[in-house]
Amino acid sequence: MLEMTKSGHSSTMDLPDGDDYDYHDNITSNFSYEDYHTVCEKADVRSFAGVFLPVVYVVCVVLGLAGNSVVLAVYIHHKRQRRTMTDTFLAHMAIADLLLLVTLPFWAADAVRGWELGPSLCKIVSACYTVNFTCCMLLLACISLDRYLASTVMSHRDQGGLCRVFTRAHCWKVCLGVWAGAGLLGVPDLLFSTVIEISGRRVCLALYTHSLAQEAKACLEVVEVLLGFLLPLVVMAWCYAGVVRALMRLPVESGTRRRRAIRVLVVVVVVFMVTQMPYNAVKIWRAMDSVYSLVTKCEASKALDRATQVTESLALTHCCLNPILYALLGTSFRQHALKAVKAFGESRRRGRREEQREEQAVEMSFNNSHSASQETSSFII
Known part of the structure; x- marks a missing residue:
């Protein structure tokens, strides 16, 4: 019987001979629902993955590397200036996005x-x-919480212990906690992932013992949905609702800025839901199927396979959108970016002026040397 792990890998220690498997699109869409008495042939699913996934991954890598590299470059360029917690979270998120893109x-x-x-x-x-x-x-949730706390300061409201913990002095502790929490979810992959050959093709997937397969895959799917979607969504909705309330209390003359800020917040939440909700809905369905065997027909299994491939690819596009939504749309980061561009332009101009001065100095030296040689020759003659 073929079981499925959190990432859609087929996982079991008892693989039936001759049974087809669901292709492992990146580490995600490799689930296989093969609890049938007949073989479910999925060559068409693998063919779709072999064309669709490389194209999506190439686009994500090109755009994501460019955008997140800019974020890191601006952050490093302003290392001597006072950074906000959001700046630090953006830098850590850019690092996480880059490391994620490297795997694609x-x-x-x-x-x-x-x-x-x-x-x-x-x-x-x-x-x-x-x-x-x-x-x-998780870093998206941290950014929204930092913006909410900043709005409470603007509206002269104290959040007590939360404000005392969520400060620049403790920023590294918050980031360390985020990385540690995410790291725990990577432990099962690190321990159980391996390479096996199925239907003449070598695949990378997580293999659990038969007794743990159903429980492990269901629990991992649920935990990933909780930490990777529901928790950030709840925090973002609650924090940005508080930010909007604070913005509505601003003076009437700041109406244009207020509307612009609210539009940005709405776009951030909507993009998060559009890119992440479909994939997490499929993951919940997979977790339920692993326990209750909801998928019993081959065509339904194929449809779910393709749904995971498409929805996870959609979720990965957030790596490309993060620099735009959380960095370039932010006033502080945009100012830092403009200063970095200006400083780069000034350094280029200084470099060109220095090159021109050096060229002029060399030319003058050559002319002087040439004149001296002529005078000497005349004198000798």
């Missing part, structure tokens, strides 16, 4: 040719994907 070429190659890199790299890449995906979602 491995899964793109896996989608086309299967896993050919050995079990050790399978463990590392699988764990890296899970840790950084979850870390990004």
Whole structure:
């Protein structure tokens, strides 16, 4: 019987000979519902993954690397200036996004040719994907909480212990807690991921013992949904609702700025829900199916496989949108970015002026040397 782990890997220690398996699109859409008495042929699902996933991953890598690299560059350039907690969270989120994007070429190659890199790299890449995906979602909650606390200061309301904990002095502790919480979800991948051959193709997936397969995959799916979606969504909704209330209390003459800020908050929440909700809904359905065997037909299994491939690809696009939503739309970061561009332009101009001065100095030296040589020759003659 083939079981499925949190990321959609087929997982069991008792694989039936000849049964087809659901293709492992990145580390996610490799679930297989093979509790049938007949074989469910899924060659068409694998063919779809082999074309669709590499294209999506290439787009995500190109756009995500560019945007998140800019965020880190601006953060590093202003290392001597006073940074807010949101600035630090943005930098950590950019690092998590970059580490997540680094794993996508491995899964793109896996989608086309299967896993050919050995079990050790399978463990590392699988764990890296899970840790950084979850870390990004938790950091979104931290950013919303920091903005909410800033609005309470603006409206002269004290949040007591929360304000005392969520300060720049404790920022590194908050970030460490986020990384540690996300790291715990990567432990199962690090321990149980391996490479096996199914239907003539090597795949990287997490294998649990038969007695733990159903319980483990269901629990991991639920925990990932709680930490990676529901908790950030609740925190964002509650915090941004408080920010909107604080903005509504601003003077009437600041109406334009207030409307612009509210639009940004609405866009942030809507984009989060549009990109993350479909994938997490599929994960909940998978967790229920692993316990109650809801999917009993081959066509339904194929449809769920494709749904996971598409919805998780949609969820990954958030890595490309994060720099735009949380950095470029933020006033503080935008000011830092403009200063960095200005400083870069000034350094380029200074460099060109120095080069021009050096060229002029060399030219003058050459002319002087040439004149001296002419005078000497005349004198000798």
